[in-house]
Amino acid sequence: xxxxxxxxxxxxxxxxxxxxxxxxxxxxxxxxxxxxxxxxxxxxxxxxxxxxxxxxxxxxxxxxxxxxxxxxxxxxxxxxxxxxxxxxxxxxxxxxxxxxxxxxxxxxxxxxxxxxxxxxxxxxxxxxxxxxxxxxxxxxxxxxxxxxxxxxxxxxxxxxxxxxxxxxxxxxxxxxxxxxxxxxxxxxxxxxxxxxxxxxxxxxxxxxxxxxxxxxxxxxxxxxxxxxxxxxxxxxxxxxxxxxxxxxxxxxxxxxxxxxxxxxxxxxxxxxxxxxxxxxxxxxxxxxxxxxxxxxxxxxxxxxxxxxxxxxxxxxxxxxxxxxxxxxxxxxxxxxxxxxxxxxxxxxxxxxxxxxxxxxxxxxxxxxxxxxxxxxxxxxxxxxxxxxxxxxxxxxxxxxxxxxxxxxxxxxxxxxxxxxxxxxxxxxxxxxxxxxxxxxxxxxxxxxxxxxxxxxxxxxxxxxxxxxxxxxxxxxxxxxxxxxxxxxxxxxxxxxxxxxxxxxxx
Amino acid sequence: xxxxxxxxxxxxxxxxxxxxxxxxxxxxxxxxxxxxxxxxxxxxxxxxxxxxxxxxxxxxxxxxxxxxxxxxxxxxxxxxxxxxxxxxxxxxxxxxxxxxxxxxxxxxxxxxxxxxxxxxxxxxxxxxxxxxxxxxxxxxxxxxxxxxxxxxxxxxxxxxxxxxxxxxxxxxxxxxxxxxxxxxxxxxxxxxxxxxxxxxxxxxxxxxxxxxxxxxxxxxxxxxxxxxxxxxxxxxxxxxxxxxxxxxxxxxxxxxxxxxxxxxxxxxxxxx
Numbered sequence: 001x002x003x004x005x006x007x008x009x010x011x012x013x014x015x016x017x018x019x020x021x022x023x024x025x026x027x028x029x030x031x032x033x034x035x036x037x038x039x040x041x042x043x044x045x046x047x048x049x050x051x052x053x054x055x056x057x058x059x060x061x062x063x064x065x066x067x068x069x070x071x072x073x074x075x076x077x078x079x080x081x082x083x084x085x086x087x088x089x090x091x092x093x094x095x096x097x098x099x100x101x102x103x104x105x106x107x108x109x110x111x112x113x114x115x116x117x118x119x120x121x122x123x124x125x126x127x128x129x130x131x132x133x134x135x136x137x138x139x140x141x142x143x144x145x146x147x148x149x150x151x152x153x154x155x156x157x158x159x160x161x162x163x164x165x166x167x168x169x170x171x172x173x174x175x176x177x178x179x180x181x182x183x184x185x186x187x188x189x190x191x192x193x194x195x196x197x198x199x200x201x202x203x204x205x206x207x208x209x210x211x212x213x214x215x216x217x218x219x220x221x222x223x224x225x226x227x228x229x230x231x232x233x234x235x236x237x238x239x240x241x242x243x244x245x246x247x248x249x250x251x252x253x254x255x256x257x258x259x260x261x262x263x264x265x266x267x268x269x270x271x272x273x274x275x276x277x278x279x280x281x282x283x284x285x286x287x288x289x290x291x292x293x294x295x296x297x298x299x300x301x302x303x304x305x306x307x308x309x310x311x312x313x314x315x316x317x318x319x320x321x322x323x324x325x326x327x328x329x330x331x332x333x334x335x336x337x338x339x340x341x342x343x344x345x346x347x348x349x350x351x352x353x354x355x356x357x358x359x360x361x362x363x364x365x366x367x368x369x370x371x372x373x374x375x376x377x378x379x380x381x382x383x384x385x386x387x388x389x390x391x392x393x394x395x396x397x398x399x400x401x402x403x404x405x406x407x408x409x410x411x412x413x414x415x416x417x418x419x420x421x422x423x424x425x426x427x428x429x430x431x432x433x434x435x436x437x438x439x440x441x442x443x444x445x446x447x448x449x450x451x452x453x454x455x456x457x458x459x460x461x462x463x464x465x466x467x468x469x470x471x472x473x474x475x476x477x478x479x480x481x482x483x484x485x486x487x488x489x490x491x492x493x494x495x496x497x498x499x500x501x502x503x504x505x506x
Numbered sequence: 507x508x509x510x511x512x513x514x515x516x517x518x519x520x521x522x523x524x525x526x527x528x529x530x531x532x533x534x535x536x537x538x539x540x541x542x543x544x545x546x547x548x549x550x551x552x553x554x555x556x557x558x559x560x561x562x563x564x565x566x567x568x569x570x571x572x573x574x575x576x577x578x579x580x581x582x583x584x585x586x587x588x589x590x591x592x593x594x595x596x597x598x599x600x601x602x603x604x605x606x607x608x609x610x611x612x613x614x615x616x617x618x619x620x621x622x623x624x625x626x627x628x629x630x631x632x633x634x635x636x637x638x639x640x641x642x643x644x645x646x647x648x649x650x651x652x653x654x655x656x657x658x659x660x661x662x663x664x665x666x667x668x669x670x671x672x673x674x675x676x677x678x679x680x681x682x683x684x685x686x687x688x689x690x691x692x693x694x695x696x697x698x699x700x701x702x703x704x705x706x707x708x709x710x711x712x713x714x715x716x717x718x719x720x721x722x723x724x725x726x727x728x729x730x731x732x733x734x735x736x737x738x739x740x741x742x743x744x745x746x747x748x749x750x751x752x753x754x755x756x757x758x759x760x761x762x763x764x765x766x767x768x769x770x771x772x773x774x775x776x777x778x
Binding site: 011012015016019325326328329330363364365366367368369370372373382386388389390391392393394398402403406407409410411412413414415416419423426438445447448449450451452453454455456458459461462463464465466467470471474475477478479480481482484485486488489492493496499500 | 534536540542544545546547548549552553556557560561562563564565568570571572573574576578579580581582583584585586587588590591593594603604634635638639650651652653670671674675701702703705706707708709710711712713714715716717718719720721722723724746747749750751753754
């Protein structure tokens with residue numbers, strides 16, 4: 001992301017940079033395809049995927065509906081385990097708490113494992129401001145930190161970079177030219193980070209799931225760096241969004257089945273750590289002091305909001321990004337916030353009280369529903385995007401020209417006779433722009449559309465113009481209904497009647 | 507079966523397919539939800555559908571008060587405008603026993619009506635009733651009528667694009683496959699990344715023209731990769747988008763609604 005790109009203030013502008021960046025588009029396509037295929041195979045192999053998605057959804061719905069209860073239970077248990085539990089209502093509070101701990105420990109350096117919530121807080125910059133070095137130890141995050149960028153994917157932060165670009169970044173850090181060979185590059189980072197782990201005063205992690213019944217935190221990772229972060233430094237800080245809770249270890253079984261399969265197509269993540277408090281007397285390693293900072297930062301705004309509460313069910317697997325055909329073309333930075341893709345397009349405005357600044361990202365979707373289909377806990381993101389658009393209009397922040405267009409639309413479509421005369425008028429009007437049955441002009445609303453397409457012209461007669469004659473013709477020539485078909489229709493009619501009272505959506 | 511509400515002799519004569527019942531001949535009202543796009547731009551699609559269904563004794567009736575399902579306004583957040591348009595659909599099909607449409611997306615829009623009219627008791631009632639009697643064309647043909655072989659012959663290499671709303675939200679996945687598999691002479695070639703959106707998305711194609719353009723360009727690339735001579739689908743909006751891009755690039759691949767392909771396949775067969 002260059003300077004011009006980071007300054008671009010609309011989704012459209014930022015997407016423009018991405019669309020003109022072949023490296024980025026190819027890198028994003030390559031990796032999302034791999035992850036998408038992995039997920040497809042892993043969910044098929046599982047055998048009862050949809051049933052488990054529903055289980056996951058129910059666990060999340062239940063937990064969020066009783067979030068106050070489970071948060072209390074978690075905090076009590078974690079304190080009983082010897083951890084310090086802090087609650088932060090805002091990002092600023094969470095940052096202040098983290099800095100206080102760092103200052104109290106006279107920390108010079110912090111090693112971090114991957115945490116999206118720390119990205120929300122822009123914590124690395126804050127630590128830097130008080131002279132504490134923060135080192136990302138997840139390979140992808142490390143690359144992003146070297147490039148001074150933000151993650152462009154929830155689980156693959158450097159998805160927008162290819163290995164040649166990564167080799168360049170690492171060579172600069174190494175002071176020598178490293179070949180774009182994955183094993184060599186990873187070897188360099190491992191060596192470099194080993195020193196950082198040993199000298200760090202504080203280890204900082206995120207939290208995939210917090211288990212209320214025992215006050216434990218569970219981390220999923222593939223590189224072993226989170227295990228180092230949570231065992232080597234003397235002090236550990238865990239940052240967790242307040243919705244990360246699940247009630248019990250039994251519930252984790254469902255989540256541990258859904259998360260890795262959805263994220264990368266793995267049946268199990270390589271390292272899964274369950275952490276219940278600081279080092280005990282008989283433990284060989286682990287931190288002497290443990291802090292858990294539970295962060296709201298806009299999350300509680302969703303509680304009690306029927307259209308958005310399910311957002312809190314998200315387990316941050318990134319499957320919706322990998323499935324999204326828009327993300328595929330524009331990558332993560334175009335979304336402008338910490339979270340990208342379909343979940344980011346909804347979460348960023350939601351966490352920010354739907355302020356006007358974030359109005360446009362809900363438009364960066366064709367509402368195809370691939371996100372919903374991919375989601376392991378069935379969050380209806382496509383419906384939420386429409387809700388966001390509607391709230392913008394209701395708040396009076398709609399585009400004036402568009403609003404006029406929609407008034408015109410409803411004036412025409414509210415009455416079939418008017419609609420019919422407008423179609424007739426269109427047939428008359430289009431003769432100025434139609435050539436060989438096609439419209440290629442790039443004026444007005446056709447500008448964007450016709451830059452990539454030609455538009456078909458209106459035929460001489462609409463369907464309703466032709467229907468009276470067509471119907472007479474059909475009646476002359478049509479067949480008799482067979483008893484079997486008649487019976488099927490009758491049966492179906494009965495079914496429909498019995499369903500009438502249902503409150504179904506789809 | 508209860509006697510249908512408010513149905514006069516005229517309606518009976520004009521539009522209905524009779525079938526025998528224990529108590530004599532009963533009447534069923536099966537209506538065509540043409541969709542504004544098919545009505546104004548692609549009349550052959552609805553015609554093919556009507557003629558194909560008539561072969562099974564299903565006589566569609568066409569309530570002329572229908573206009574548009576309201577989806578463009580609904581998806582853009584203008585729900586008040588969407589309601590004005592959607593009421594024409596709810597009024598048009600109030601008395602219908604079945605409603606059949608050549609679009610999965612417009613059919614799915616009906617499933618949003620209960621939400622759209624949640625504060626309007628009169629139309630909420632109509633909305634709830636309509637969602638259970640509305641069908642996309644292949645749903646009606648395959649799932650309701652039980653027809654998979656329409657007797658079509660179509661010796662071409664064909665690829666199929668599953669439109670998002672029809673396949674993901676309405677759940678129409680197997681029905682078109684069952685129909686295509688029975689067409690004689692037809693070679694069905696799989697479309698790479700078939701499930702990826704073509705980039706239409708209604709006003710999205712205008713508001714986010716470059717993202718939409720990138721999506722439709724990739725979709726056309728995949729269509730061309732198959733070397734099919736015909737692309738079929740179940741939604742004219744998506745097909746108009748893809749066809750528009752193919753024409754823009756000077757490509758000759760034919761783009762058709764499945765109803766058109768099947769009806770052509772039946773007609774050619776019978777007239778040769």
